Amino acid sequence: MGTRGSKLALAQTGHVADALRATGAEVEIVTVTTPGDKSMAPIPTIGVGVFTSALREALLRNEVDVIVHSYKDLPTAPEPGITLAAVPPREDPRDALIARDGLTLGELPPGATVGTGSLRRTAQLHALGLGLEIVPIRGNIDTRMRKVTDGELDAVVLARAGLARVGLVEVITETLDPIQMLPAPAQGALAVECRADDVDLEQLLTATLDDEGTRAAVTAERALLAALEAGCSSPVGALAEIVEDLDAEGKVVERISLRGTAAVEGEEGAVDMVRAIALADKDQAAQLGKDLAAELLDLGAGAPSGTAE
Numbered sequence: 001m002g003t004r005g006s007k008l009a010l011a012q013t014g015h016v017a018d019a020l021r022a023t024g025a026e027v028e029i030v031t032v033t034t035p036g037d038k039s040m041a042p043i044p045t046i047g048v049g050v051f052t053s054a055l056r057e058a059l060l061r062n063e064v065d066v067i068v069h070s071y072k073d074l075p076t077a078p079e080p081g082i083t084l085a086a087v088p089p090r091e092d093p094r095d096a097l098i099a100r101d102g103l104t105l106g107e108l109p110p111g112a113t114v115g116t117g118s119l120r121r122t123a124q125l126h127a128l129g130l131g132l133e134i135v136p137i138r139g140n141i142d143t144r145m146r147k148v149t150d151g152e153l154d155a156v157v158l159a160r161a162g163l164a165r166v167g168l169v170e171v172i173t174e175t176l177d178p179i180q181m182l183p184a185p186a187q188g189a190l191a192v193e194c195r196a197d198d199v200d201l202e203q204l205l206t207a208t209l210d211d212e213g214t215r216a217a218v219t220a221e222r223a224l225l226a227a228l229e230a231g232c233s234s235p236v237g238a239l240a241e242i243v244e245d246l247d248a249e250g251k252v253v254e255r256i257s258l259r260g261t262a263a264v265e266g267e268e269g270a271v272d273m274v275r276a277i278a279l280a281d282k283d284q285a286a287q288l289g290k291d292l293a294a295e296l297l298d299l300g301a302g303a304p305s306g307t308a309e
């Protein structure tokens with residue numbers, strides 16, 4: 001198995017390796033350095049895929065047979081020769097606040113500094129209207145947290161799942177409600193890939209690791225992202241959940257609920273967020289994502305010039 005060398009990547013790969021070893025498979029873990037680990041430039045300028053393409057190259061060169069990504073770091077376009085063999089059960093997808101003195105978002109005073117490198121988090125924090133000052137930051141989980149413990153920033157926002165996987169949930173001062181902060185599409189989910197022609201391995205990975213509900217949810221969120229990428233350059237948040245609903249005969253059925261948000265240009269160049277929600281049958285995940293994207297575009301997502309930067 002190939003992995004990046006970060007604490008988070010090693011934890012994620014180790015978790016998948018343990019599940020495979022439990023089936024009797026023999027697993028060796030190989031560390032691959034990616035350009036995203038070497039460069040400390042802001043992510044929006046170095047582009048999506050900086051963490052994932054080097055791993056995929058090692059896979060296609062037969063140097064490794066299985067790779068594990070944070071699903072949200074994958075580009076939406078499929079990669080020729082590579083199969084998504086499994087989407088394991090998702091961790092909590094929500095974002096988390098780590099603030100000084102145990103503060104919550106609502107308790108931070110106007111002017112408080114909040115660090116994030118994400119346009120999605122920045123746009124949603126601005127839209128809350130709390131008067132927070134958003135400071136662009138990068139680095140691994142430890143580097144970001146240290147900015148709060150060292151007193152350089154009042155708070156940082158990170159994915160709860162990443163903190164959970166490296167055993168740091170106790171530093172979280174508030175898990176953010178998706179009503180305030182919709183996570184990145186596929187946040188908290190993993191993508192396990194192998195070569196498309198490695199059919200036996202693909203079957204083993206699917207049978208051992210794949211979770212149908214997570215796959216459906218992530219399919220809806222990523223379809224929304226792909227459709228919005230085509231239509232605008234706005235930051236996007238999305239969260240799909242499997243919910244219980246009543247069918248025409250009053251029987252309880254499972255359906256997918258999808259919430260989405262994207263930035264729009266408000267008055268005098270201010271960033272506002274538009275939001276929408278829709279519900280569909282579980283086998284309509286991809287269509288649900290596309291439909292919700294169309295609704296967000298109708299509401300002005302990304303228009304007129306795109307607010308991504």
Ligand SMILES: NCc1[nH]cc(CCC(=O)O)c1CC(=O)O
Pocket residue numbers: 070071072073157158159160161162163186187188189190
């Ligand atoms: N952007 C980097 C990244 N990619 C995946 C995670 C966390 C784990 C996950 O969402 O699955 C993180 C860190 C973060 O956003 O705080």
